[in-house]
Amino acid sequence: MGVPTLGCDCAVCTSQDRRDQRLRPSVLLRWSSPGYGSEDDQAAQERAVVIDTGPDFREQALRNGLTRVDAVFYTHGHADHILGMDDLRPLSFTAFREGGPIPLYAAPQTTEVLERVYDYTFSPKATYPNRARVKLEPLTERTTIHGVEFQRVPVKHGEMEIAGFRFGNAAYLTDVSEIPEESFSLLKGLDHLVLSALRHKPHPNHATLEQAVEWAGRIGARQTWLTHIAHELGHVETNRSLPAGIALAYDGLSILVNLDALKAEATVPSE
Ligand SMILES: [Zn+2]
Numbered sequence: 001m002g003v004p005t006l007g008c009d010c011a012v013c014t015s016q017d018r019r020d021q022r023l024r025p026s027v028l029l030r031w032s033s034p035g036y037g038s039e040d041d042q043a044a045q046e047r048a049v050v051i052d053t054g055p056d057f058r059e060q061a062l063r064n065g066l067t068r069v070d071a072v073f074y075t076h077g078h079a080d081h082i083l084g085m086d087d088l089r090p091l092s093f094t095a096f097r098e099g100g101p102i103p104l105y106a107a108p109q110t111t112e113v114l115e116r117v118y119d120y121t122f123s124p125k126a127t128y129p130n131r132a133r134v135k136l137e138p139l140t141e142r143t144t145i146h147g148v149e150f151q152r153v154p155v156k157h158g159e160m161e162i163a164g165f166r167f168g169n170a171a172y173l174t175d176v177s178e179i180p181e182e183s184f185s186l187l188k189g190l191d192h193l194v195l196s197a198l199r200h201k202p203h204p205n206h207a208t209l210e211q212a213v214e215w216a217g218r219i220g221a222r223q224t225w226l227t228h229i230a231h232e233l234g235h236v237e238t239n240r241s242l243p244a245g246i247a248l249a250y251d252g253l254s255i256l257v258n259l260d261a262l263k264a265e266a267t268v269p270s271e
């Protein structure tokens with residue numbers, strides 16, 4: 001819901017600590033890759049991939065000086081993860097001039113929601129001239145964007161199966177209520193794990209803080225960052241209660257990840 005939560009005056013919603021002010025969850029991954037445009041152009045080009053464009057996407061893009069998007073991956077079709085899609089428009093016009101529409105990778109269930117919500121963008125009958133230059137692409141097990149591989153990690157969100165993602169030595173799993181056994185094997189050797197933890201009180205579609213801490217221990221990333229945090233969890237006091245290597249993330253948190261790690265790992269024969 002974002003924090004402050006509308007209509008609430010609890011201690012976290014009125015906190016002056018900026019880390020208690022939370023926009024809807026999303027991740028921006030940036031790197032530079034050579035050889036942009038043509039074979040002989042070896043100048044490094046910045047690449048940017050976004051996971052989910054929630055209702056706060058525009059604000060997040062402004063805060064982080066986002067000037068391009070090479071691809072978007074969607075975890076699922078809930079409002080807090082898709083309602084900023086239309087704000088890709090200006091960046092999509094630039095992408096379109098440079099080569100083509102921005103690819104949006106989504107599972108069938110999510111694609112169906114995006115097509116319904118944004119029918120003026122995706123309908124074959126759409127006539128709105130300034131619609132986003134974006135193209136829905138099927139989400140497969142592995143997708144490579146300018147040399148960086150994104151591995152889909154299936155997780156449960158209540159009754160739904162949704163997508164988490166691994167890229168290099170990091171993974172992003174939000175809106176998780178259950179991690180299937182098979183998915184744990186995709187999460188070995190992580191340096192950074194971003195994992196959702198809503199609050200203490202159980203919720204049918206989201207893990208509690210306690211459940212997330214248990215999974216984090218089992219996955220064993222060097223550092224786990226908790227996200228998708230409701231207003232029940234204050235930043236400072238919650239972090240004080242967490243074991244070493246697990247902490248609440250906050251808006252604007254920036255970490256360095258090794259994007260080659262997955263490729264290296266994939267060459268190791270599996271047990
Ligand atoms: Zn959701």
Ligand SMILES: [Zn+2]
Nearest residue numbers: 078080081175
């Ligand atoms: Zn959500």
